[in-house]
Amino acid sequence: MKKAVLIVFLSLIGYIGSAQSIVGTNGQFFIPTAEMHPDRTLVLGAGYIPTGYFQRYNRKVNPGMPTFVTVSLLPFVEVMFRYTHELNMRVNPQTEYYPDRMFAGRIRLLKESKYIPALAVGANDFTKALGLSTASTNYSATYIVGTKSFVFNALTLSTSLGYGMDVLDLNRYDFLGAFGGVELSHKRFASSTVALEYDTRNLHLSVGHTFFDRLVLKAGLWDLKKPAAMIAYKYQIW
């Protein structure tokens, strides 16, 4: 009976990996990767970043919750819009608090092949650099990242290495310097992943699973200390 339940469960789970970052773009737990969702994919989701690591302006007193909508506008172009909420803050005239908004875009320059890694460039909060918005620059980033997968028998190891640069001359960047990570999945549990990554400041360990090809859940330890999580719903628009 247990075996039958397991077979049914495994047949229900999807085949798209859980390559969805906690902050909205395609990625591991926090860092972006060069992978792209399939064309026409729409993702709606929310993440939880623990106290002490979530920063809004110069404050680090509350946890943060990015809520995002991401669309694969073309097979090689991803656009993401995000509201970043500082939890425990009320929107009222006294606090003058309002969640931060941000646009992000990514373009895949190279598709992964047998010997060539996938290569993507991305910019978070680029509208600020264009003078089109006045939002907080806490989550700004401009980066280039490569991703290559290796298959060892039943195991797939996906490695990413990127570099974030100060090219938009904003106040603060999420990824400033070299970042990278590895993500591991097993053929029998292709929808589940285990990942370890370095985001230029902290090290994160996470596990993820995609249910029914649609619902992505991720949980991990931020800086290997505090719990963080993400839930997202993926849908391929027709």
Added chain:
Amino acid sequence: MKLRLAVFVVLVQAVLNAQNPIAKELTAHGFENVRVFTHENELYIGYENNRYRFEGDALFEVIKILSTAKTSGQHSHVLLYNTGLPVVYFSIPNKLIAKIKSNALSPSDVKQIYASLKVDRLERLYSEYEVDNSSFFKFDFQLGFHLDYQLGNFDNGVKEKLYARPNLQTVFGHGTQLNLSHQLVVINDYNNQNYSRPYMAVLSQDYKLPYNGFINAAVGFFEFNRFGYNIRFNKLLSEEMMHVEFNYGMTRYSYLDQDIIPIYSANQQAFYNAAINYRWRKHDLDIRFNYGTFMQNDLGYHFSISRQFEDKYVHLFYKKTNFGEVGGFGFVVTLPQKKYLKPTKVRARLADDFRLNYNYFGNSIARSYNTGPSLFSDMPEYYPSVLKKALSKRLLLLNQ
């Protein structure tokens, strides 16, 4: 004598059309303006879909019906209509139809389907035959929704006003339609205007010109409290790959209040603009540039990139006029009813979609009022590249 003979020929054609099993089947499915005939030993079908929300679903049903019929010659031909006007033509090899029947279809087979927006010559042939189940003088009650909202006020982070918008649509003749809509306030913490009132009342006429020219002329109460007339000319170039648009409107501020009494300002205002649109057909992506004067008499341009996903859309926009600049994104999502009731004299259904725009920065400028449905605004669903992809997807799923 000649008149009697002509009436007799038309009656005979109508009877033959109605007796045709494919015509019967199409009519039974709720398709309208149905024509089925044989010409030079090949089968020709014409229909208009007001049953399925998406034209791709309708065409798929028609092909399924066609696959059950006996065909002759090399190809079968299908011409799609909208408000009684021809829009797109499909030529389907009968070999492919045989493969659909025997569940042996492959992706390369589907590529053999020919589709084109050049329908002038065919329309001359089709117009010799009478239609079955006319779409004219039928009354469609559609229920749609609209949301106004404001974000970012510290007193109330999200202010919203949700309207229900029942709409009556009827087509009187080839391209002639009347749209009457009312708006009812359902939820409101946006402003203190809680009354319901007529929203739009528009009589419009679409003309399909030779070589894919389109004219839409509309008169009445338009969106955003504008009353007057509006004329739009569109021309498709290289099928749907490119089109140009010229738009002229003469309106004044006016609307019908809750007692249906017109409120108006005497000042008339003309606005005119032109647009060029390039479509990347592989990805159904439109890149559009629009320049001219807009509804508030502001002069400037509107640039947008829009991706079509069958009957859903996502777009990014940037507008700049002498009033300022605005940028953001928007989407059109479908309401959850893929198939409506069969069109009868009176029918109730949900509207096709729900639309929402989000201004990431700036205020509402470079605005245009909606003048109601038109043939050209419906065209993206009829584009050969869109319908061929939709058909291919459905046929291959059917044959799996």
